Amino acid sequence: MMTSDGTQVVHTAHLTCTNDSLVAFRDRLLRHATISQQNEPGCLCFRVHQDVEVKTRFFLLEIYADDAALTAHRESEHYLAFRRDTADQVADRKWWFWTAKN
Numbered sequence: 001m002m003t004s005d006g007t008q009v010v011h012t013a014h015l016t017c018t019n020d021s022l023v024a025f026r027d028r029l030l031r032h033a034t035i036s037q038q039n040e041p042g043c044l045c046f047r048v049h050q051d052v053e054v055k056t057r058f059f060l061l062e063i064y065a066d067d068a069a070l071t072a073h074r075e076s077e078h079y080l081a082f083r084r085d086t087a088d089q090v091a092d093r094k095w096w097f098w099t100a101k102n
Contacts, residue, residue, distance in 0.1 A: 008044070009070045011062040013095035021089035022056055028089075029058060032082040036062075039078065042069020056091070 017025035033046040045063040064070040073079055 007066065007099050009064045009067055010098040010100070011060070011064065011070065011095060012098065013060040013062075013093065014057060015060065015090055016054070016057045016092040017086075017089045018091050019056060025086055025089040026050065026058070028082065028085055029060075032078065033060075035078045036073060036076075040069065040073055040076065042066065042072060060095075 015029070029048055033048050036043045036046045042065040043062065044065055045061065047061040049059040049061070051057040051059070062073075064073065
């Protein structure tokens with residue numbers, strides 16, 4: 001999942017929310033992204049994209065300075081609050097971790 005050599009970690013995710021929670025979920029996700037970028041020095045990028053056809057599906061692109069920054073994100077109170085706040089709103093969640101090769 002994470003690197004051991006101090007390189008940047010890229011995290012991508014597909015989150016699908018329930019139809020009835022679309023607006024609330026989108027608003028909460030955008031707030032989470034903003035807080036992550038403003039409050040976490042190791043969060044270099046947190047972009048949220050919404051599918052043009054399946055409005056309930058979101059693509060997240062997150063870049064962290066290193067594995068310690070990703071760990072700090074995952075242990076932060078605002079991340080844990082986001083997970084609690086949206087637990088009943090997420091219908092499907094898939095994610096991947098990447099490292100740059102060039």
